[in-house]
Structure formats: structure tokens, C-alpha cells
Amino acid sequence: MAENTKLVEEITSRDVDFAQWYTDIVRKAELADYSSVRGCMIVRPYGYAVWENIQNELDRRFKETGHENVYMPLLIPESLLDKEKEHVEGFAPEVAWVTHGGSEKLAERLCIRPTSETVFCDHYKNIIHSYRDLPKLYNQWCSVMRWEKTTRPFLRTAEFLWQEGHTMHATAQEAEEETLQMLNIYADFAREYLAIPVIKGKKTDKEKFAGALATYTMEAMMHDGKALQSATSHYFGDGFAKAFGVEFTDRDNLLKTPHETSWGMSTRIIGAIIMVHGDDNGLILPPMIAPVQLMIVPIMMHKEGVFEKAQELLKRASSICRAKADFSDKTPGWKFSECEMKGIPLRLEIGPKDIEQDRCVLVRRDTREKYFVALSDLETEIPKILALIQQSMYDAAKESLDCRIYDASSEDELKELAASKPGFYRALWCGSEDCENALKESAGITSRCLPFEGHLPKGKCVCCQKDADKTVYWGKAY
């Protein structure tokens, strides 16, 4: 059975070299490939199908909450980017500049959008005049570009796909509610669809988005104990609106400035799916997001009736889930390995013996458990097992997250944890950026968020020992 194990042999073990394991999965599961442009990836059909499933469900949730999709220009004139001071300082160093159209030099350079607050505000200025025009709840699906130095597929690429919501509201309160609503939509989606538990919280001023008053985040825990910021939602107050001259006449006939939010989730989340769920045999996809939920593998296909039975089962399975059958001339062992590498949640094996006994074998990808199932029960058993996989993948990820949260009460303890126990370190913080910088210097960790839940009792700052009432999750992050 050399063939059977060949695919598997080619993956580096998670515990030997996590970074290499990650890259191996991206390539071997055919999620993405490198391109001729530094830092830009090719999202291959299997990876893109995962992204489409993410898009469909998120888009449904956005529309259900009243959001509309639009498409804004890819290019932003330098003068527009310059309008909000903090924003341009944050993004100008990492944008790609267009300087020529055909053979002509442009009068003003244009950058490829790194994010679109500026163009949305520029448009909102033209279409918002009255309280009747509010709220404006727009979203767009597009690619953005940030000229990163070191890149890794999905996790950090010069170009990536995402959605960016940009909304305008009559009051600060409404905008703040929107900001939190969208964070909750992301977190619910991560839990229910991606089987990924997250810590929700607020970013410190040091870590917040360039130009935002508040940035909310959800942080997920990867298998190697590093955090991954998986989605963010920003509250801008009226800063951008003022910079761009967006105003409206309110019900009381006074001219006011609207309040703004923005929020986004990107293809980065596919990196999280890989690093939360994958194992040494490859990717493991939660059923809710898997392009193929069930793969049928016929055994001894040359024997009479096997091919026909597999086709019949494919037809039945297709009416209850996203099913495929592998009728290629590869060996069953090879096909099993491919199913595992691609993280297909459930595999159905059917051979002459099974047919004789009117049953088949179902094999779970996550636990490798086998079930012998009567063919007459397929319609009830497949959905039941898929739901079971989804739930137990979440439970396993939750357990893995929980057992990687450590409390620390001194800087030394934090440093020791950071050096020996990868994970989240919960500790009190006084609120000073100096302490944040000091901990980055001494322990190599950053503040991930001020969590909404799970606060420590008041005490002393883990760094400066002054009075502190802010609980922070610290950690190393992607």
C-alpha cells in the first residue's frame, strides 16, 4: 500500500514544523498556489469553493440585517486618501501606487484600495442630505491590496479577498450598536459554520484601526497557540464624516454629522479554518462550509454492480447534502488519502460485501470513527452524522481554546508563559501604552483584546504594578 500513504508522507507533521505543515496543506489540499507576483496568491477551485460558502452565508446574514451590496472603485486618488490624517499615516506606507495610464504619466497618483473608508465617505457626501437618507448600510465584496513584506497564503498576502461594510448613522448610539451587531454576526458565523470559538473584545488604542475611535475584534486560537484576529468591526464616531464633509439635516432641522462604522472579514479566515481544525493527515473542514460534505468511494469497482450501486447512492446522497463520488481509476487507498487531505467531512465506502449486506461504511474525517449503516437508513444517518461532526469539531476547538488560556499576575509569569505555554495570557492592565510596549519588548506578546466577558477582579497592572481594572488577553499572533 505504498500508494495509499504517499500523499500523507508528503506533509510535514504539525508538531515538527507548524509553518511548513500549514504551507503543505495549502498546497496539497489545492486551496491556493503562488503566483508570479510577489505576495499575491492564486485561490484555486477548492479554496475558492470554501470562500463561496463563506460568502453565501455571510451575505445572507448581512442582507437579513438590512445591508445592501455596492461596488466602489478600485483606485483611490492620493488627495482623497490624505483627507483623514491618522488613516493615511496608517495605510500610505503599504499601498501600491498607479502612476501611469497606458503611456501617459498621471497628474495625480492613485493607490489600489487597501480599504475603502475614503471612497465610501466621498460617495456618502453626495447621497446623504436628510435624516431620511439614514442609515446607509452598504457592503462590498472585493479584493484589497497591502504591500506586505513577508507573506503567507491566506494569512498575509499583498492582495486578499474580503468584504468591507461601511455604514452611516444619525446617532452615535446607533452606530455603536451596528458595530457590535456586526461583530456578533461574525462570531455567530464562526461558531455555527466554521466551528471556531472566538474571544470577542475591544482593541487597545495601540492596536486599533487607523482612524477609528474603537475597534472590536474576535480572536481565535490556532493549534500552535498563536492567536488570529479573525474579523474586526470599527466605530469611527464622526471623524471621517467631518473630514469628508458628510452632513445631514435632522428631524429637528439642524445640520448634523453622521456617525460611521466599518467591518470586515477576509480570506484570512480560511487560514484559521486550516490551523484550528487540520491534522497530520491534512485539512479538516466543518460540514457547514465544506464544498464536498460526503465523498463516495466505490471498492472493487470492477465487480458487478458496484459502480451502479455507487451511482445510485450518489443520487440519493445528493438530495440531502453536497455529495460527490470518485469513479477515477485510482486505488481506494489513494482516494481515502485524498479525502483526508482535502478534509472532506464524511466518506462513504461501498463494495461487493457491503452490497450483499445492504449496508455501507461511513467514515468520519475528524475522529476517523466508522459506522456501518443500512442503506435504507442513509437519508436519516448522513445528516445526523454531519451534524455530529460539526458539533464535535466545535467542542474540540473550544476545549483546545479553553486549555490554552492562562492567567498571569506578574511580568515574570507572563514572560515564562510566553516562552513555554503558547496561548492567551489573561492579565490585568493599567491602560498605558508604555506597558503594552514593555511587554512586547520583554515577552514578545501583544494585547489581543479587552474581552467582553471573563474579567479578572481589580488589582495591579501586570507590568507597572499600578492599580488596574482592565482585563487583557495577551498573546503572540499571526
Added chain:
Amino acid sequence: MAENTKLVEEITSRDVDFAQWYTDIVRKAELADYSSVRGCMIVRPYGYAVWENIQNELDRRFKETGHENVYMPLLIPESLLDKEKEHVEGFAPEVAWVTHGGSEKLAERLCIRPTSETVFCDHYKNIIHSYRDLPKLYNQWCSVMRWEKTTRPFLRTAEFLWQEGHTMHATAQEAEEETLQMLNIYADFAREYLAIPVIKGKKTDKEKFAGALATYTMEAMMHDGKALQSATSHYFGDGFAKAFGVEFTDRDNLLKTPHETSWGMSTRIIGAIIMVHGDDNGLILPPMIAPVQLMIVPIMMHKEGVFEKAQELLKRASSICRAKADFSDKTPGWKFSECEMKGIPLRLEIGPKDIEQDRCVLVRRDTREKYFVALSDLETEIPKILALIQQSMYDAAKESLDCRIYDASSEDELKELAASKPGFYRALWCGSEDCENALKESAGITSRCLPFEGHLPKGKCVCCQKDADKTVYWGKAY
């Protein structure tokens, strides 16, 4: 009723100034807006919802025929664009060049994709090795950029949204079949969803895509008698594959070069929908593609029971079509005008008198016909009338196309037609590019296509009077 007609007054009449009428509709129906970047438009929620409906149905048809979606990098290195000579000559003059990343000057400039043959081929080189890897049937939904001098929303913009399919096949025959299959998918979609009849045919060498062996096109006829190239499908032979070194080992163990196609439809098609169906009251959308198929307008909403009945009808209508109700405080007349401007196929009016008689009024957007319908019949009548609208919009467009096709047998006749009767001019052609150039010079027309159907009997070239057996549709075009 000043309010009632205000919206309508603001549109220029089609027959007074077609170009201004078009722009008025784009703005007043809130399909698109101008942006701060020259030639780049903002696709507004209503326009984007039309595009989403187009995407959903085309994407379904692509997948049904075995195509998979991918995402390729936005940027193309100059050296990659240079690999296919005709291609780079066609596109280099109209691309946007990125020369700097952040503050660093790039070693090689990168262009924003004007089309992605080059990046697909570069990827195919890496993933195609054996006949087992063929065919590769990839598509991507993205934006592209062409640095156009004069632009108009949807019709010609520096940046536009589209899908581009790029496929590789083991044999020339298979690739040619794919090219025609995709053209037929576009034409069927245009007929069945957009209610737009098209002329299918082949482009002359002069008009074909840069680098293609053959370009197939579908040409639609706008209300002003100008043609609009609405989708194209290209057959490349093995030219690109050779230039990029794509090779595979065939079943016979010989090393061969695969054959390639590409095909695309863009947001330009929204321009066609406007110009084929719209009238002096605004847009008219075919029901199959309309974001809102039925708008409920309550009459005398302050009267008891009207609001509740309208809500009840909305609930019922929503289960059979894409329905909305306008409960705003605008007058019914204003709401009617808005429905007309936005081209909503069917309007439902419900007031106290109607409620008394257990009926409502349905008004078609296309013909303005009114139907008094018993409320108990809504579930059967609404789908029936929507289907009727779809069909009669197609019939009207077909008639409008047919009566704009003129035959010409001499250059003088062609010139006279071009000056007096906007439309397609069917005439014989010898096949020489000199004749094409001469007709462009003398009559201001270009060859639209060599049609698949409706050939003229052999005779003399309309231009040079030499023997000719090629039928060409000539015309002015967008």
C-alpha cells in the same frame, strides 16, 4: 399632481437626446454614480442587485457545464504581459501601471489586469502535465481595468466588473466546441433572462480579440439603432499555451500543447438592458432579473385597514416573487413614478375601495396595462402576469431588432442606410480588410459579425464588387 410628474419631467426624452436619456436613467434609477477617479463608476445598490441576479444565473449555468471558480492576482508583471506578442500590442496602450509599493520603486512594473489570459496560462503551466489534468474549466468574477479616454457608466468605464472564463483542452475540436457552447450560454441567458434577442456570429480578423484565432460575439440592437457587443467567446488555438510553455503528455505518451478558450460578459450588459427596454418614464426591467418584481403601493394609507391589508398582501406576494411594499409618507403618485423610474415590472395598488371589493389593481410597467384581480387569485395571477411581461418584453425587443435589419447591395446604399436608418446592415463581403476600412471611412460603420444564420446568396462584395460569399452585419456600435 405636480409631485406625481416631477421625477418624470427630469428625464430627457429618448428621441430628443438618447445619450442624455441614458445618463438620466442611470442616475435617476440609482443604478450607478460617478466617482472621484476619472472613468471609474460606483455601482449603487439597485444596480448591483441587478448584477447579482445576472451573476447568480450565469454562475449556475457555468457550474452546470462543469466550470469552477478561482481567483487570480489583480496585478500582472510586465514581462508576463509581454509573452504573447499580439496580446501585449492590443492591451499595453490601455493598462494602468503600478510602479511603487509604499515608498519603494518596484524593480518591474505591474499592470492592473485588463484581462487575465497571461496569468491563467502562467498558472496552467504549473498544474497541467498529463491528459488527466484536462480539460481545465476555470472562471473568475472580478474587476478589470482599461484606461479608456471617454467613458460612460456601464458601457465603457476604466474599471468594470465581469467574469472571465479561461479553459484548456486536449484537442482543438474540444476547445472550439467549448467556445461555441459558452457563446450559446450567453445568448440563451440574454433571451431567457434579459429578454434581449441577439445576433450570434464570428468577428472578422480586424475586430477579433488581441491574440485570438477566432472571436465569437453576440450583438444586440439598442433603441437608437446602434449595436452593442454583449458577450464574446474566443478560441486561441495553442498560441498562448506555446508562448507560456504549457504542455501535457497525452494518452499516446506524446508531449502536446493544449488548446485554449476564453469568454466573458461584463456590467456592460446592464447598459444593454437599459437601452433595449427603457422608455421615457425610466428603466424597464425584465422580471427574471428585476431585484424587485412587484411593488405594493397602499392608497389612502391613513384609512383603517389599508396598512394591515398591504402588509398581509406583502407577506403573500413574498412567497411567490421578489416583492416589496412602499410604506413611506410619499404620495401614491410619487411612489408610482418611482416604480416606473426603477423599472419595477409590476405594481400592486390597494386602497379602501379595493378592500371593500376584495380585489386589487395590478399595473404592468412595460405596457401600463391594468388588471383588476380578486385577492383570492393573487397567487395564480402574479406569476402569470410576470411571465407575460417577460415574454412580451422579449417579443417587443425582437420586433424592434428585426425591423432594424436592412439589406444593402452597394456601397452607396450602405452609406445612405447608415445616414438615415440606424440599425444592422446585412451585406456581402469579399473578406478583405481594405473593404472593412473603406466602409468605416465612407459610411462610419464597422463589421459587427459574420452571422451564424441568415446568409445572403453568393454575389459581389458590397465594397469592391469582387466575388463574395461572406455575409456580414455592419453597423454603428457602442
